[in-house]
Amino acid sequence: MTASAKTISDALLHWYDAYARDLPWRNPPRAPRPSDPAWPYRVWLSEVMLQQTTVAAVKPYFAKFVANWPTVEALAAAEEAEVMAAWAGLGYYSRARNLLKCARAVAARGGFPESKEALRGLPGLGPYTAAAVAAIAFGQRAVVVDANVERVVARLFAITEPLPAARKAIRERAEEITPEQRAGDFAQAMMDLGAQICTARDPRCLLCPLAGDCAARAKGDPARLPVKAPRKPKPERQGRAYWIERDGAVWLVTRPGNGMLGGMRALPDDGWSAQADGSAMPPVPGAQLSLGAVRHVFTHASLTLELVRLEGEPDGDGEWWPLERIEEAGLPTLFAKAARLALAARG
DNA sequence: TATCCGTGGCT
DNA sequence: TAGCCAAGGAT
Numbered sequence: 001m002t003a004s005a006k007t008i009s010d011a012l013l014h015w016y017d018a019y020a021r022d023l024p025w026r027n028p029p030r031a032p033r034p035s036d037p038a039w040p041y042r043v044w045l046s047e048v049m050l051q052q053t054t055v056a057a058v059k060p061y062f063a064k065f066v067a068n069w070p071t072v073e074a075l076a077a078a079e080e081a082e083v084m085a086a087w088a089g090l091g092y093y094s095r096a097r098n099l100l101k102c103a104r105a106v107a108a109r110g111g112f113p114e115s116k117e118a119l120r121g122l123p124g125l126g127p128y129t130a131a132a133v134a135a136i137a138f139g140q141r142a143v144v145v146d147a148n149v150e151r152v153v154a155r156l157f158a159i160t161e162p163l164p165a166a167r168k169a170i171r172e173r174a175e176e177i178t179p180e181q182r183a184g185d186f187a188q189a190m191m192d193l194g195a196q197i198c199t200a201r202d203p204r205c206l207l208c209p210l211a212g213d214c215a216a217r218a219k220g221d222p223a224r225l226p227v228k229a230p231r232k233p234k235p236e237r238q239g240r241a242y243w244i245e246r247d248g249a250v251w252l253v254t255r256p257g258n259g260m261l262g263g264m265r266a267l268p269d270d271g272w273s274a275q276a277d278g279s280a281m282p283p284v285p286g287a288q289l290s291l292g293a294v295r296h297v298f299t300h301a302s303l304t305l306e307l308v309r310l311e312g313e314p315d316g317d318g319e320w321w322p323l324e325r326i327e328e329a330g331l332p333t334l335f336a337k338a339a340r341l342a343l344a345a346r347g
Numbered sequence: 348t349a350t351c352c353g354t355g356g357c358t
Numbered sequence: 359t360a361g362c363c364a365a366g367g368a369t
Binding site: 020052053054056057089091092093094095164199201228234260261262296297298299320333334 | 348349350351352353354355356357358
């Protein structure tokens with residue numbers, strides 16, 4: 001490690017010791033001690049939940065999961081439908097499917113592996129999460145690169161090459177400034193800095209412990225970095241969902257394990273997610289009445305979903321779900337919106 | 348390398 | 359307000 005790299009890591013760790021955020025999945029006194037097997041479980045669980053997701057959104061879900069399933073063994077023993085329902089609303093549902101697969105693999109082998117390489121082989125753990133768990137939960141010296149680190153490093157070293165091409169150079173610089181000791185604290189410090197000081201827009205350089213080391217600040221325009229490729233336009237989709245009600249219950253299906261909202265309970269629909277637009281064909285014959293439409297914006301498409309009340313007998317797999325317990329069905333946000341529309345139309 | 352996969356908050 | 363953004367992974 002060069003002298004300037006040590007200057008950076010020392011300054012950041014010193015800042016972290018004073019200003020680290022108090023988060024439920026972090027160190028004592030609020031969380032178990034590192035020697036407790038509950039500690040790697042909580043670190044792993046929080047890291048998976050935090051993928052592409054804000055701290056504020058994760059907090060209530062983390063509390064619910066730890067209360068329902070205090071250990072990885074408890075989670076491993078859970079029914080998939082329970083886990084998916086508990087995850088409902090948090091998004092990126094493949095994370096929940098892989099979370100359960102991972103819990104079962106870990107329970108079967110008697111605990112989490114401790115090396116980055118072994119962690120990388122578990123479902124749902126990519127380069128980032130494997131490195132983060134190795135460093136934070138097991139004290140390994142691993143180089144942790146997430147969007148915060150990319151932003152901080154791009155500014156520190158004034159890397160003007162656009163993402164994603166700049167990732168190689170960013171990783172090399174991150175490797176240089178990651179200390180041998182306290183790599184987990186260093187990673188969390190970079191994330192705290194990125195979330196609170198070195199923010200994407202309007203960075204608060206006057207509060208930054210690395211301001212004196214920052215090449216982008218010296219050049220005068222840190223907010224310009226990192227440069228990103230322009231996004232592609234978001235396609236517009238149309239679809240229909242069907243509200244089939246009987247005796248105070250609504251017909252729900254479970255979506256296939258892959259693809260959009262995979263594994264989640266849902267209203268039956270016309271296949272809009274598998275095709276660009278749905279077929280608009282109802283799953284059963286019978287009288288139809290439009291209840292209105294719901295707008296929903298996903299990462300890669302915007303959807304207008306028409307909700308149609310259907311009089312008829314459903315066929316295929318599904319379940320009658322009591323309306324008074326609809327909140328417990330674990331519908332993803334799109335279908336939760338549709339259910340609210342139906343209940344409002346119903347008066 | 349590029350694309351797909353949620354959601355809610357912020358500006 | 360429409361777009362941007364957030365502790366990415368799988369394919």
